[in-house]
Amino acid sequence: MLKTKILLAAVAVTALASAYGESGLKPDAKTVKAVWRDSMVAKNQAGLDRLNQTALEKACSNASDNVASDTEREQLRQAATNSVVYPADGKFLGDWQRGEAIASNGKGMQWSDDPNKPNGGNCYACHQMSPGEVAYGTVGPSLRNYGMRGRSEAMLKYTWAKIWNPQGYRVCSHMPRFGDAGILDEQQIRDVMAYLFDPNSPVNRK
Amino acid sequence: MNRNRRGFLKLAGAAAALSMLPLKVLADFVRPKEAMAATDLKGVFASLGNAQDSDQIRLETPDIAENGAVVPVTVSSAIPGTSKIYLLVEDNPNPLAAAYMIPEGTEAFVQTRVKVAQTCPIYAVVEAGGKLYKTSRETKVTLGGCGG
Amino acid sequence: MLAKSGIAALLRGLSVCSLLFSIAANAQDDPFAEYHEMMGDDNPAIFVIEEGAELWAKPQGPKQASLEQCDLGLGAGVVKGAYAQLPSYFADTKQVMDLEGRLIYCMESLQGRDRADILRKPYSSTGDMGTELEALASYIADQSMGMPIATPQNHPAERAAYAMGEQLFFYRAGPYDFSCATCHRQSDKRIRLQNLPNLTVSAGAGSAYSTWPAYRISQGLVRTMGWRMQNCAKQQRLPQLLPGSEAVVALIEYMSVNGTGTEMAAPGLKR
Amino acid sequence: MAGSIRIRARLSGDVAEVKALMRHPMETGRRKDSAGNTIPAHFITEVTATSAGKTVLQAQWGAAVSQNPFLSFRIKGAKAGDTVQVQWLDNKGETGVGEATIK
Numbered sequence: 001m002l003k004t005k006i007l008l009a010a011v012a013v014t015a016l017a018s019a020y021g022e023s024g025l026k027p028d029a030k031t032v033k034a035v036w037r038d039s040m041v042a043k044n045q046a047g048l049d050r051l052n053q054t055a056l057e058k059a060c061s062n063a064s065d066n067v068a069s070d071t072e073r074e075q076l077r078q079a080a081t082n083s084v085v086y087p088a089d090g091k092f093l094g095d096w097q098r099g100e101a102i103a104s105n106g107k108g109m110q111w112s113d114d115p116n117k118p119n120g121g122n123c124y125a126c127h128q129m130s131p132g133e134v135a136y137g138t139v140g141p142s143l144r145n146y147g148m149r150g151r152s153e154a155m156l157k158y159t160w161a162k163i164w165n166p167q168g169y170r171v172c173s174h175m176p177r178f179g180d181a182g183i184l185d186e187q188q189i190r191d192v193m194a195y196l197f198d199p200n201s202p203v204n205r206k
Numbered sequence: 207m208n209r210n211r212r213g214f215l216k217l218a219g220a221a222a223a224l225s226m227l228p229l230k231v232l233a234d235f236v237r238p239k240e241a242m243a244a245t246d247l248k249g250v251f252a253s254l255g256n257a258q259d260s261d262q263i264r265l266e267t268p269d270i271a272e273n274g275a276v277v278p279v280t281v282s283s284a285i286p287g288t289s290k291i292y293l294l295v296e297d298n299p300n301p302l303a304a305a306y307m308i309p310e311g312t313e314a315f316v317q318t319r320v321k322v323a324q325t326c327p328i329y330a331v332v333e334a335g336g337k338l339y340k341t342s343r344e345t346k347v348t349l350g351g352c353g354g
Numbered sequence: 355m356l357a358k359s360g361i362a363a364l365l366r367g368l369s370v371c372s373l374l375f376s377i378a379a380n381a382q383d384d385p386f387a388e389y390h391e392m393m394g395d396d397n398p399a400i401f402v403i404e405e406g407a408e409l410w411a412k413p414q415g416p417k418q419a420s421l422e423q424c425d426l427g428l429g430a431g432v433v434k435g436a437y438a439q440l441p442s443y444f445a446d447t448k449q450v451m452d453l454e455g456r457l458i459y460c461m462e463s464l465q466g467r468d469r470a471d472i473l474r475k476p477y478s479s480t481g482d483m484g485t486e487l488e489a490l491a492s493y494i495a496d497q498s499m500g501m502p503i504a505t506p507q508n509h510p511a512e513r514a515a516y517a518m519g520e521q522l523f524f525y526r527a528g529p530y531d532f533s534c535a536t537c538h539r540q541s542d543k544r545i546r547l548q549n550l551p552n553l554t555v556s557a558g559a560g561s562a563y564s565t566w567p568a569y570r571i572s573q574g575l576v577r578t579m580g581w582r583m584q585n586c587a588k589q590q591r592l593p594q595l596l597p598g599s600e601a602v603v604a605l606i607e608y609m610s611v612n613g614t615g616t617e618m619a620a621p622g623l624k625r
Numbered sequence: 626m627a628g629s630i631r632i633r634a635r636l637s638g639d640v641a642e643v644k645a646l647m648r649h650p651m652e653t654g655r656r657k658d659s660a661g662n663t664i665p666a667h668f669i670t671e672v673t674a675t676s677a678g679k680t681v682l683q684a685q686w687g688a689a690v691s692q693n694p695f696l697s698f699r700i701k702g703a704k705a706g707d708t709v710q711v712q713w714l715d716n717k718g719e720t721g722v723g724e725a726t727i728k
Contacts, residue, residue, distance in 0.1 A: 026517055027518050032522060032525055033525070035518060035522065038600060038601075039596055039599030040601070041596060042593050042594075046528075046588075046592060050527060050593060057527055057531055060526050061526045063554070065535070109529050109530070111594060126545065135546045136546065137546050138542075138544050139550070174536045176532075177531065181529045181531070183529060183530070
């Protein structure tokens with residue numbers, strides 16, 4: 001299988017290069033996808049179907065990091081808002097200690113990860129949270145003392161939706177759709193919510 | 207294609223090349239030898255003997271190390287007659303990582319890199335005039351990269 | 355970023371006192387500045403470079419030939435400066451090729467070795483002591499040490515590879531909706547404690563590109579540019595990217611052209 | 626083994642700073658390979674350095690010294706042109722040796 005793929009890839013290189021090379025034009029999305037596909041092999045849980053783009057991924061694949069038209073942006077935002085599944089029992093908060101473990105765990109869905117283990121949230125890759133963790137990223141905003149911003153029903157719902165599908169607030173957001181894409185399950189999101197809101201969570205420690 | 211575990215030259219083959227040096231180069235100067243095998247700090251000090259705190263030992267380690275696999279450590283001692291320097295990593299499976307014998311004519315200074323299993327104090331223990339002195343410093347071991 | 359390091363460089367030139375300031379300034383940007391400072395410049399990649407030089411000259415494969423006649427773009431057997439001018443278009447394959455792809459091609463054509471066999475394990479796993487491709491890439495990269503990145507954009511296929519690389523760079527896909535750009539379009543950001551190079555601008559692309567291959571301290575291994583690409587795709591939750599493939603070449607083309615002019619400093623020394 | 630140790634020895638005043646980098650996996654015996662098998666312990670246990678006919682440093686190492694070990698030390702009363710030899714011995718009985726001239 002691997003061998004066939006490599007041979008095909010070698011052939012594809014020449015064919016595609018001549019197809020778009022002389023034109024001097026920006027390659028279209030279909031060609032770009034074909035190049036990704038021909039350069040990859042499915043490995044463990046990461047199949048080639050992962051190269052299929054959602055409408056949102058397609059609309060946000062550009063240097064401007066934005067959607068071309070206001071109409072499309074509004075459609076995508078609405079679809080994301082509609083995708084959010086709130087907890088049926090109205091319970092937004094779980095166990096902050098389990099939430100901390102999820103926030104610290106960067107594993108999940110890579111072809112090198114064990115698919116039988118629960119995915120992590122990898123929140124620390126991008127966000128500051130507990131003052132005790134110095135190894136935090138700065139790609140996203142700091143979430144230190146997040147719970148001090150208030151614990152109203154509206155705040156809980158906002159945060160839940162933000163974790164479930166952040167595209168409902170900012171289309172082309174860089175944050176994964178943790179609920180919508182099935183990265184974290186409902187209970188895991190409750191636990192991460194508790195990590196953000198619980199007064200005893202280190203996130204809210206002075 | 208992968209040259210996993212490249213073979214190192216076996217002792218017999220190396221003998222000719224090393225004729226200038228004794229093969230079993232060291233007397234077991236760590237006394238008692240159990241210190242090397244001790245599984246906690248208490249065990250190491252039980253073997254080496256007790257050490258008193260000293261501000262005459264300079265121990266440099268980074269405050270934060272990007273991972274625990276390679277932590278640079280520098281030790282120098284201003285204690286006259288320093289003859290040995292030991293490096294201990296408190297939470298490692300065997301805390302005593304390295305022991306150095308410093309002969310007359312060599313500065314009481316060593317620099318090396320050690321594995322640190324998790325955030326914990328690193329100790330430098332110095333032997334001078336038959337007595338042991340120590341100092342320690344904590345190095346925070348954190349994740350680098352994408353956290354996966 | 356550029357401004358800061360420029361000031362730091364100025365200060366470095368002035369006096370020992372200023373040197374301390376520049377270290378302090380860097381320490382603010384990079385929490386590991388002190389750690390890296392203490393690591394010094396003793397890069398274990400020197401052993402791998404040496405192995406690569408031996409492997410380059412070693413007769414191998416059914417044809418019992420060495421790679422010494424391999425054309426890396428500057429003519430058969432020329433290794434000096436070759437890496438700083440890759441990827442480039444090769445008339446014999448009618449393709450734009452990166453170093454790793456070209457090395458694999460030379461193993462096939464000069465030594466008569468089987469491509470699938472070479473690709474069975476191009477990169478080391480944890481605990482390995484290095485692969486042939488890693489050693490060769492280290493040796494070739496070292497032969498461009500100090501030379502400015504000068505990836506050509508003369509042939510239409512080279513320009514096409516750049517255009518393709520740019521589109522691949524912004525292509526969002528997979529369960530996490532990530533593209534290369536998700537992490538590498540902004541300056542002064544970091545993931546965990548690792549600074550993220552902005553590959554869309556010259557300074558970021560240059561500093562990143564010029565330091566691969568690199569000895570990865572945490573892995574005790576030299577990692578290549580192709581491995582870096584494969585691992586980024588893995589972290590994007592995408593399938594396994596193949597060395598020397600069109601996507602890898604195009605992405606490397608995009609990065610190296612953006613980094614044009616930066617002096618090569620590979621193999622680097624990294625976390 | 627040729628190439629298993631890289632040594633640099635720089636003179637500053639009458640003190641030579643010696644830096645040695647050794648090629649060795651320094652396996653702890655606690656790690657597993659990708660197939661889940663334990664990688665056997667394999668680490669340097671002893672290092673000795675000599676210069677101008679006498680021992681200038683001896684070391685006993687455990688598996689906690691990092692992979693591709695680095696060691697630096699300083700010899701007093703050194704002269705340019707003197708040689709420094711470093712030799713290691715590991716738990717499998719393998720050895721490595723390297724030599725440099727003080728500059």
